[in-house]
Amino acid sequence: MFDLSQAAPRAAKLTALGIGVALLATACGGSSTPSQTGSSSAAAAGISCPAPSAGAGASNSQAATNTGPVPPSTTTTSTPLKLGSLLPTTGSLAFLGPPEVAGVNLGIKEVNDAGGVLGAPVSVVHRDSGDTKTDIATQSTTALLGQGVSAIIGAASSGVSKTVINQITGAGVLQFSPANTSPDFTTWDDKGLYWRTAPSDVLQGKVLGNYMATCGAQTVGMIVLNDAYGTGLQKNVKAAFEAAGGKVVAEELFNTGDTQFSSQVDKVIAAKPDAIVLITFDEAKSIIPLVTGKGAKPGQLFLVDGNTTDYSKDFQPGTLTGAHGTFPGTFAAESFTKSLLSVDPALKDFTYGGESYDAVNLIALAAEEAKSTKGADIAAKLKDVSQGGEKCNNFASCVTLLRNGKDIDYDGQSGPITFSDAGDPTEAYIGIYQYTNENKLMPVKAEFGKL
Template structure:
């Protein structure tokens, strides 16, 4: 698989797009402030960092819950493996974010905050995160999402307490819009989830596709909780587009049967919210040739991590993972929180937030390291760690957005599962 660096104006397409994206983000009002004055603890000075998760155990992104929670648990185990040397151990309190229909977060977020967590990992859905970000950051607690991609967070007034390891949809929209155009499609129809994620991503896909000379001939929306999509499918098919982009969550499993036999699978395009290994959920060959995008390094390229994650999951007696979407980003979120806490010498949320940019490499003066153990050694020795994660370099800007990011491009085979696109 080829890897390349590209600017916003480039239209080259390959299995993965790697982009420095700091120029795409606006200067926001949620600066993390000056670096804290706390110093790293001496070995043996015990601290317990308690974090919560608000990840989708239920709702329209429930398929993302297992890999994300596994990534969190695996990272926490690595923190605890060397707690005798660092003095820092970690407790995780797991919770369900649900979605904006079942509203599981309405009871889960207060429960997590009552457990005196320093940070909450989640939600996966941007629309869900926007439902409780004020509650979390207003309580002085860090909210750290491994999967939020809405551009709304870049300029959100979050008291410097919101961070994410996934890039803004400015990037995924550009990559997907250009991919659709490069495939020779001149017209595009879209079925879009009507929330901050769906409409935001659709906007950037449209901009990129039109900039490449294409025309969006239909764009129809639906709401979370809807169960029938005949009107949306009929509207898009009536416009006779060359391609259809499905900017949805798990509702795609209800939408797709209405498209089978009426629209070529190879002209369907998926996004991170619905890219899934469907397997025998649909008849063999139903999705052959369809493509999709997923922020993060190609899953094929992080096989060492996913293999180790599988072994960890098995050792815990949990069911084997069927998906790996955002597992690496979840793992990196926890490692970064632990390193920031270690560097600050405290489990105080505000102090950890002040160190997160530094340990991600955002201050530009740290020593590169790629494991929690190696980075912890640097910090314990009085140095500054610059963690390059499994999901990429990360490198936070002053509003908690990663300044370097990748978007993988995938294609479905006859078995209705996806793999890295080699076109």
């Protein structure tokens, strides 16, 4: 996720790609129960967004699952597939680590339950990515490469990935991120070895900008992390909101490591915007009380993937009632969240769990298709297993088709996955959420878009 250090030169190229985002099917004026959704707070700010619904969103059950025994591989390997993970367990994105690690572990378990890849079990080595304030990612990458991994799943932060992508791909190892959203990676000189299941920030920015306008906001104030992720997503949200007829009346930046945000909050509140966008990481825990303490209603707040999480343990009930958040992916099916919880019962957040699970499955299936566990060979088959064949949505069903000589089209827990030549998903969902009185997330709907 996160990071657009070269947003300006990329803008024309991305526009040329023609981003198609489905507009909201209904207006944002739906009725809701104040005690659950905070619609009265939103209305006081001049905006009204749809009530959350536990059943909202896109289904992940469109593809068939395996119903019989998995046939053995006709090709075996003397070099079993070994994966590494480079995911955050410390730093400003540490809240993303548990669901991502759980997604990886669940994928590995299911692959091995189905007999492994090329006749051998798959193994994984987990390492911390930290964040951009440390050199943990470089050290972890060196350790993973030293253990002979064929692919590294991570990092979550685009800023962190930029510090290690050349190290990984230069070693002939596949890098597969479940959460990087920077458009910069589309044209990175990665020797065809960088892939991801998360869509570009351009898509999230367009969805969020349109959503605020559809909810009735005419003016927006923004508090933004002054790094490549923050300012890049800021530009995309702003462009979409202004294209929808809105006006950005305040844009206040802060730097990584800052702990005082009163100045930025005061300036945004003084501009009296209808909506306030917080493009931050865990700094939101400090900023949200300041914003609401200055009189902003929770229903005016719009969060993004860097900070849309469960705040039930952080704030008093009602602090975020009616606030909104977005992040890539469909709403996780109940069966999938139960599977993740079976791997890690302590999970409270499921963000990018599906993308991480899908990364494992895609790598394993591409290795089967390539009949090789070498990084470059796996990368060469990733596009093949993502499109043009019979749909399937887990390793067992997909590998059964492959071993029976069929072409496959893997669609996973993160939604439909069809890769471009550059290793980007060409279509994706952005989930829109609303906070309950308990400061927990409830889904509103998932917006589908193409890049």
